[in-house]
Structures are given as C-alpha cells and as structure tokens.
Amino acid sequence: MPRVPAEPETPQPAAGAFSCTPPSLKELFLGFSSVGLSGFGGVLPFARRMLVEERKWLSPEDFNSLLGLCQFLPGPNVINLSVAVGARYRGVAGSVVAVLGLLGGPLLIVLALGALYSRFGDLPQVQGMLRGVAAAGCGLLVATAWRMGLAVSAKRVFLPFALLVFVLVALLRWPMPVVMVGLVLLAATVAHLYRKHHGAAG
Amino acid sequence: MALLADLFFQFAILFCVAFGGASALLPEMHRVVVEQKHWLDDATFTHLYAIAQAAPGPNGLVVTLIGWEVAGLPGALAATLGMCLPMSIVIYLLMRHWHRFAGHPVQLAVQMGVAPLAVGLVAAGAFMIGQAAGLAWGGLVLVGLVALLQMHTRLHPLWLIGLGAAAGLLGWV
Numbered sequence: 001m002p003r004v005p006a007e008p009e010t011p012q013p014a015a016g017a018f019s020c021t022p023p024s025l026k027e028l029f030l031g032f033s034s035v036g037l038s039g040f041g042g043v044l045p046f047a048r049r050m051l052v053e054e055r056k057w058l059s060p061e062d063f064n065s066l067l068g069l070c071q072f073l074p075g076p077n078v079i080n081l082s083v084a085v086g087a088r089y090r091g092v093a094g095s096v097v098a099v100l101g102l103l104g105g106p107l108l109i110v111l112a113l114g115a116l117y118s119r120f121g122d123l124p125q126v127q128g129m130l131r132g133v134a135a136a137g138c139g140l141l142v143a144t145a146w147r148m149g150l151a152v153s154a155k156r157v158f159l160p161f162a163l164l165v166f167v168l169v170a171l172l173r174w175p176m177p178v179v180m181v182g183l184v185l186l187a188a189t190v191a192h193l194y195r196k197h198h199g200a201a202g
Numbered sequence: 203m204a205l206l207a208d209l210f211f212q213f214a215i216l217f218c219v220a221f222g223g224a225s226a227l228l229p230e231m232h233r234v235v236v237e238q239k240h241w242l243d244d245a246t247f248t249h250l251y252a253i254a255q256a257a258p259g260p261n262g263l264v265v266t267l268i269g270w271e272v273a274g275l276p277g278a279l280a281a282t283l284g285m286c287l288p289m290s291i292v293i294y295l296l297m298r299h300w301h302r303f304a305g306h307p308v309q310l311a312v313q314m315g316v317a318p319l320a321v322g323l324v325a326a327g328a329f330m331i332g333q334a335a336g337l338a339w340g341g342l343v344l345v346g347l348v349a350l351l352q353m354h355t356r357l358h359p360l361w362l363i364g365l366g367a368a369a370g371l372l373g374w375v
Contacts, residue, residue: 069293069297075292080289114267117253117271135335135345137366145321145325146353153317175233176230188315
C-alpha cells in the first residue's frame with residue numbers, strides 16, 4: 001500500500017492519477033452505463049475492466065485501494081465504487097452521474113420486468129419459471145459462499161464465525177444489524193489477537 | 203408518504219450492515235419485508251428475487267423491485283435511494299482519508315474478521331431463498347446441480363439461470 005503524504009484539500013486530487021485527462025461528466029455517465037448493463041449477478045469484474053483496462057481512469061493500484069475502501073465499508077460495493085470514482089474526478093456531480101449511469105439502464109429494465117410481473121405474475125407457467133430461476137439463484141449463492149469460505153484465512157479460527165452467523169441469522173432469525181454489530185467487534189478482536197500472535201502474517 | 207419514508211429507512215438501515223454485498227442481505231430483507239412488515243408474501247419475495255437474478259446490473263436491484271411491488275414507482279425510487287444514499291455519503295467523505303487508514307492494524311483486523319461473517323451471511327441468503335421458495339426434492343437437486351456446475355465448470359451463470367427457468371417451466375422444481 002503506497003503511503004502518500006497527507007495532501008492538501010484539493011477538489012480534484014491529481015496525486016497518483018493514472019489518466020492523462022480526467023473524464024467529463026458525460027464520459028463518467030457513459031462509462032458506468034456500459035458497466036451496469038454488462039453483468040449478470042454482479043458487475044464488479046466489468047467495472048475493473050472498464051476503469052483499469054479500457055478507459056484507464058484508475059491504475060491497478062488505485063483500483064485495488066478504492067475497492068478496498070468500498071469492500072471494507074458496508075453497502076452495495078459497486079455503487080460505492082462508482083461514487084468514489086465519480087467524486088475523484090468531478091466531485092459531487094461526478095458521483096451522482098456515475099451512480100445514475102451505473103443504475104439507470106438496469107433500473108429501467110428491472111422496472112419493465114416488474115410491470116410485466118404485475119400483469120402476468122399470476123400465470124402458473126410464469127410462477128413455475130420464476131421458482132426455477134430462484135432455485136438456480138440459490139445454487140449460485142451456495143457456490144459463492146463455498147468459494148468465499150475457501151478464501152478465508154486461518155479457517156479453524158474463523159470459519160466457526162461463519163457458522164455462528166448462519167445459525168443466528170438463518171435459523172434463529174435474529175435481526176441482522178444486532179448480530180453484525182456484535183460479531184464484527186468480536187471477530188475483529190479475535191483477528192487482531194491472531195495477527196499479533198502470528199506476526200501479522202495473515 | 204409514511205410508507206415511502208418507511209421503505210427508504212428500512213433499506214437505508216439494511217445497507218448500513220451489508221457486508222458481503224446484496225446477496226448477504228437476503229435473510230434480513232426477508233425478515234423485514236415479509237415477516238415484520240408483511241409487505242410481501244413468501245412467493246412474491248421469491249419471484250422478485252428471481253427477476254432481479256435474471257436481469258443485468260448490480261445484485262442490489264431486487265430492492266428496486268420490492269419497492270415497486272410495495273408502492274409503485276415512488277416506492278421503487280424510495281427503496282433504491284435508501285440503498286444507495288447513506289453509504290455513498292460516507293464513502294464520499296472518507297475516500298480522501300482512506301490512504302492513511304489502509305494498512306493500519308485495526309483496518310486489517312476488521313477486514314480479516316468480516317470475511318467469515320460474509321460467508322455465513324451469503325450461506326444464510328441461499329438458505330432463505332430455498333426456504334421461501336418452498337423447494338421440493340426436484341428443486342433441491344437443481345440447487346445442488348447448479349452449485350456444482352458453477353464451482354467446477356466455466357459455464358456462464360446465465361446458462362444456469364436458463365436451466366433453472368426451463369426446469370421450473372416443466373414443473374420439476
């Protein structure tokens with residue numbers, strides 16, 4: 001992680017900027033529109049391709065750093081990322097435009113599908129189809145959870161936390177905000193001690 | 203108006219604890235929207251999730267559909283805004299200072315601790331959807347098959363969603 005010395009409050013931090021010319025509002029909108037419409041079940045890989053490889057608005061290091069922030073904080077990660085990129089180049093207006101670009105197209109599609117559902121949702125064929133899609137989505141989530149589980153470091157210490165969350169949230173139906181606030185504190189404390197004991201290698 | 207404000211605040215609160223993306227939020231969305239507020243029933247919740255799955259764009263748009271179903275277009279906008287706004291403001295305020303905090307022991311500890319919690323939440327999301335859909339044996343077989351295909355092949359997820367739609371249309375799920 002490169003440590004940049006504290007920079008003065010400039011509206012458009014140029015330090016570490018990768019692009020020669022900062023994108024205009026229109027370019028931000030169009031760039032994020034292409035991202036929003038390209039992915040099914042998650043658009044993060046497309047966001048990286050657009051930002052780093054195609055338009056070169058961020059260097060790979062900048063991308064990782066910003067994504068680190070967006071994944072560190074709760075909330076919709078890709079939306080957070082578009083806010084950060086928009087803000088970096090065009091301030092508040094840039095953020096708004098980037099989010100509108102990202103969500104605009106998919107929002108219209110989803111609303112059109114919602115209208116179709118209001119009209120035809122009672123048909124048994126439609127209901128059957130949607131149940132099938134939900135089951136497939138459930139399978140995709142199982143695969144995602146499995147893959148995320150494999151990526152967890154020090155599994156013997158930390159995977160019990162995954163089990164605990166599952167029991168509290170899925171089986172006992174505790175409210176998630178309560179569970180998360182408690183367990184983030186607990187898990188972070190354990191992680192802190194673990195890192196101390198293992199020379200911060202994890 | 204009260205309903206719109208309620209939609210906004212419920213989703214704003216929800217996304218302030220959303221570690222692991224929108225899928226991780228499914229159990230809590232279900233708890234609030236179906237069990238607590240009775241805005242939707244199990245079947246409709248499942249259907250809306252399926253529609254969002256099959257549409258392009260970020261996963262979070264199931265929120266838009268829930269808002270739409272509960273209170274039409276204003277509802278869709280209120281719910282979507284609730285999802286985006288609070289954390290957007292936080293990101294906007296924090297991004298300038300992030301490079302000083304990144305790599306700090308506290309940040310690394312939180313990052314390490316949150317990862318397994320997200321795993322549990324996504325697994326809970328899968329459980330929740332399976333339960334709300336009331337899957338029979340055929341449905342459970344489909345879940346297993348899709349999970350295996352997703353883990354062991356490079357098939358595009360859209361094919362797996364198509365597979366699900368076909369199986370559902372044939373009444374196997």
